[in-house]
Amino acid sequence: MLNRAGFKGEVKLISGGPADKYPIITIESEQDLSMLIGKNGQNLNAFEHLIKLIVNRKTSGDEDQKRNVFVVDINDYRKTKAKYVLGLARSAAQKVISSRRAEALLPMSAYERRLVHTELATYKELQTESIGEEPHRRIVIKPLTFE
Numbered sequence: 195m196l197n198r199a200g201f202k203g204e205v206k207l208i209s210g211g212p213a214d215k216y217p218i219i220t221i222e223s224e225q226d227l228s229m230l231i232g233k234n235g236q237n238l239n240a241f242e243h244l245i246k247l248i249v250n251r252k253t254s255g256d257e258d259q260k261r262n263v264f265v266v267d268i269n270d271y272r273k274t275k276a277k278y279v280l281g282l283a284r285s286a287a288q289k290v291i292s293s294r295r296a297e298a299l300l301p302m303s304a305y306e307r308r309l310v311h312t313e314l315a316t317y318k319e320l321q322t323e324s325i326g327e328e329p330h331r332r333i334v335i336k337p338l339t340f341e
Contacts (some may be wrong), residue, residue: 217264233285242266276309283310286335296336
């Protein structure tokens with residue numbers, strides 16, 4: 195699919211993605227793949243969706259086959275973005291702990307929200323909740339005693 199889109203790169207499968215749950219398909223290239231990533235990763239999300247549709251179609255003959263879950267990353271875009279998002283989430287979590295007031299994060303993709311929920315689950319004094327509708331869905335971080 196990468197070649198059909200007019201790009202060249204090395205494709206690798208890495209087991210153990212976010213929270214060691216999902217495999218990651220990484221695409222690395224010396225070529226500028228920013229067009230394939232798009233603004234805020236929108237093209238990457240669409241590219242990943244197309245790949246998942248193809249994989250699911252090819253494996254749909256097995257009724258016991260669970261839906262294929264994996265992440266596609268291009269030139270470490272998602273990895274870098276995940277570090278940034280988790281840093282923001284940790285900072286907001288500390289602010290909520292000290293102020294005892296809920297804090298809403300910026301809208302994020304489902305992948306980024308999953309990372310934040312997983313990371314902040316380790317904070318016993320906080321709870322997280324996703325609110326809103328796509329593409330404006332975001333996480334609210336609340337103290338456990340929030341009313």
